[in-house]
Amino acid sequence: MGSTSSTLLKIPNVEVLMQETGFSPAHIIRLHDRFKALDKKGRGHLCPQDFGAIKELAMNPIGDRIIGAFFSPGKETVDFHTFVKILAHFRPVDKNRPKEPNSPEPINSRSNKLRFAFQLYDQDKDGKISRDELLKVLRAMLGMQVTEEQLESIADRTIQEADLDRDDAISFEEFRKVSPEILHSRCFIKAPVIMLMERDC
């Protein structure tokens, strides 16, 4: 496509963005198109309502949390850079990337992926998943199928499994320890979206 370079030029600081996220130019263009499509009013940024307009996302039990993850605290909007950076969490881990000791941890590292998942639970951002927070997630995901008491006991047990220092909350360290490698490979390497996009381009 001839417009490739011209589209790229329209995005400010695109090189920095590509370097940080590891996305290829084709990815960036695709994401940019999508960003513009979501941004119906053409303001150059997205607000929660724009995300809410996605029908499937509205039906996702933890959809609002995921939307929330795009917005840093206090901010009502998300620009293209942040948008791309957050989606970069879902890139598969590059196995062949040479290990440079000085380079910062890539966004799509295992630990960053887990942190993304962690903060979906940890809504009050105190670095711990408390019982209440867990209960809310459980309630959203299990919904009507189990009673409140069952939910509570599931939450208790879950915390008990992960909670190593017995503070009745799950810290990120604990969260990482109980998320085994296998989970990582099944759910995050597979990160299907970006892979599919790759094939598209």
Added chain:
Amino acid sequence: MASSVYLCLLRAVFLVCFVNPLIQGLSGDANVVQNPHHELEENLTGLPIVTFKWHHVQTPYLVIIWVFVAGLAKLSVIELNHHVTSVIPESGLLIILGFILGGIVWGAGKAQTFKLLPPTFFYYLLPQIILDASYFMPNKLFFSNLGAILIYAIFGTCWNAATVGLSLWGCYEAGAMGNLDIGLLQFLLFGSLIAAVDPVAVIAVFEEVHVNEVLFILVFGESLLNDGVTVVLYNVFDAFVALGGPKIDAAEIFKGIFSFVVVAFGGSFLGVVFAILLSLLTRCTKHIQIIEAGFVFVVGYLAYLTAEMLSLSAILSITFCGICCQKYVNANMDEKSVTTVRHAMKVLANGSETMIFVFLGVTAIDTEIWVWNTGFILLTLLFVFIYRIIGVFLLTWMLNKFRLVPIEVIDQVVMSYGGLRGAVAYGLAAMLDEDKIPEKNLMISTTLIVVYFTVILQGLTMKPLVQWLKVKRAAHSDLKLIEKLNNRAFDHILAAVEDICGRIGDNWWTRGWNRFEENYISWLLMKPKARRNRDYLFSIFHKLNLEDAVNYVSEGERQGSLGFIRSDEAANVDFKKQFDSEFTDVMPDIMVDMSNYELEIENVSVTSIVKDTIPSVSLDIHGHDRKNAVDDINAHHLLQQHLYRSRKNHRHKYSRSHFSINQSEDEVQEIFQRTMRSRLESFKSAKMGVNPAKKITKHHKKELTHKMANGHPDGTGHLYGDEVDSAVGSETGAIRGTFMRDMYTVGAGIENPVFLPDMDSPTHSSLPWLMETEAVAPSQRAQRRLPWTPNRLRRLAPMRISTCSTDSFLMADLEEHEEQPQTDHEEM
């Protein structure tokens, strides 16, 4: 206990139903079964007291003997395997044992009277193995790799069949095999029968090796499905052979391909239909629970036979029946029936697997079938091996272009090396028609050699190969709730990201299917009740809890007692610990100020309270060390007084359709009332402090009564368990607000610490004097966390062990030190 009885029953059914006609296939001399009355009538000179009637029982007797021998073979192989180290795979050993047995038989009769005949194999031995494999198929894994599995199963098999057949034909034309009466079609037919990777052999070997799950599902799924494909392919080529070379034109070939598709997909579709039927059937077996487990086998077998009757692929039919029904059947049936099915399925499958391997060995010891043609046999071995490797690498190369997680080279090596041929190939070879294929015996002996070579040699070297290549092994991890929870959350996250990116990907389809399944299919196929609490996370939770409870009891028993020992000291210790840790937990600073005061209170009043009343029964596994005779007598007395004495006279010891000889509803009612009465009495006599309303055990009680209301006669041996449960429940309901420990005064019945939540957790028990001042009351947190359920059991056992035999007065000083071993236990 109950399930083992049931197992015996099913085993008997298995022997009678499935294996009975076996011997007719096995014994070549079927005409031996003569008219048994014939001889008797001749010799009848007087009234015989006993007669020897061998011919009456000959057929079933031989079957049973062979089953028995096969069982013994398996037993000895397993025992041997411990010592011969686990170098040689079980299947290989069984075949070797079969050689020996066959040798004995041959030595006795100079002829092989027993061999594996195709009908026996296909109708009586194979179905349960396939059903077992598919019924226990990890569904999610299977369907997420379905594309790859289908490619391997369909194209891989066709590739193998075609290349092996064509190459052999080429070599034959080049003169490598001397003079044989085989044409191109026959070679292709042979290629198709030798193409199938055998699930029995593969599973037997791969299960021992523990490779990673993706590799396992690929090999397993492939071998399962390609059996079906091979049989279809075989039938197509068989038809071609019957038709004869000259008559085959483009139209016939097209028809052949079309029939291949119809047979394969028709069979799969039929399987799905039977799975739906089975699920619907188990929806309404509430009142005949005793036989509902049988339906799984019967309907599965019916799916197989029906497909066979319609000349569709029977193997594919039973495979899809098993895969599709498992979820709904497991949800619909009673938990016990599910266990029964699980065990019976394994018994059947393992049994016939053993039989198959043993008979593969036995069959070989027969001079009649062996025709040696060095060129043919060696070339077949070579081609089978090489084309498998080429096929796997070729298909994987194509697949990897589309797969998100590429299949690694090492995995490919293992996959191609795992191309074990087995009984299916032999069964097909034995089915060949000698009129149409003059070299049938050569084909049989070649097939047998290929089977032996792959199963024994490749099986033998598989483990070292896997170790040498450092194939990613299966990560063994405990079932964890949080893991499942995270998995679920990740699914949602990925789906959401897909939405945000505006792409329709895997997750979109998965989610769409899940929604459809949940809304329509489950609605149709599942009991409403099962549907309600079938959430996956919850069932995991339930399973973990059950496991813990069982572990807890067995741990207790291993320690020499169940640990339900009355002991003043232990009660005291527990109490104190709770008290202290609660304080340190909740209000550290107050603790410092008031420590003297509290300790005093504790030492005086707590002990006095405990000693005044009947001391609490405490879980102390090591308690028997210091338990004295008085305690024993006391306990005995207490039990005698307060255990509900059952009425024996109106109970039957045997019930035709139920396992449990259960107390009647009246009895449960009576136990409940008696308990209530005694509770009330003790309540009156001991009005102590006021407690905040506890709903501690509410959850548990609810579950229990729920269960009982469902009318499950599952209360076997829970005579006092029920009492305690209702007791604890009633206490929370009716007489809340009383000091817990005081409740268990005379007449309070047996306290089972398992059901006493306040002993499980240190934080939530609130003591009367705590209530007096607002400042010291258990914090919001303690209140909020009230619904303690037995899910604390995991913590329970190690905690009690660590606190044992510590004097109560030392405990206060040892508080800090004592925390440490606990956590150690935890982490272990």
